[in-house]
Amino acid sequence: MQASLHLFTATDIRVRLPALGALLQACVHDGASIGFILPFDVAASQAFWMDNVLPAVARGVRLLLVAEVDGKVAGAVQLDWDTNPNQMHRAEVRKLLVDPAFRRRGIARLLMQALEAQARALPRSLLTLDTRSSDHAEPLYLSLGYVVSGSIPAYALAPAGDRLDATTIMYKQL
Incomplete structure (x- = not known):
């Protein structure tokens, strides 16, 4: 089962909203620290795609x-280049998601490599991201050449709401 990659437009987001919502919800319920706290329902998941992602995609x-x-949405990642004029060389990696049912198949690596190719084409020469410290994504980013610039303790509430987790800030020069 080979994964295929697609650049989603605003229309694609609307059409595939249930699948995108299910992806986000599955990741949050699996413990992903991506900005949401349990309980996290379908309405909140779909609102994220419609209110946050869709407008930015539509604005280009x-x-x-x-x-x-x-044919099933197995993962997603976003590249955000809505930067100030003095930062036109950089972009931010946001919300790398892989449905727990599709993990350990190279989908995250495939998404990140395609995202980097898109960043180069913009052209953007610096990518930044943050990830929960000691999370399973951290070794992936390191293997892709991202460099740790630092860590911030007690950065975000864990999805279960039971503790504050540190975050690791990373970058990669393309």
């Missing part, structure tokens, strides 16, 4: 890459 300042396996 964010890219949404979606991985599909056998």
Whole structure:
């Protein structure tokens, strides 16, 4: 089962909203620290895509890459280049998501490599991201050449709401 990648437009987001909502919800319920706290329902998940991602994609300042396996949304990642004039060389990686049912198949790596190719084409020469410290995504980013610039303790509330987790700030020069 090979994953296929697609650049989603605002229309694609509307059409595939249930699948995108299910992806985000599955990741949050699996413990992903991506900005949401349990309980996290379908309405909140779909609102994120409609109120946050869709407007930025429609304005042409964010890219949404979606991985599909056998027609099912298996993962997604965003590239945000809505920067100030003195930062036109950089972009931010946002919300790398892989449905727990599709993990350990190379989908996250595939998404990140495609995102980097898109960043180069913009052209953007510096990518930044943050990830929960010691999370399973941190070794992936390191293996892709991202460099740790630092860590911030007690940065975000864990999805279960039971503790504050540190975040690691990373970058990659393309």
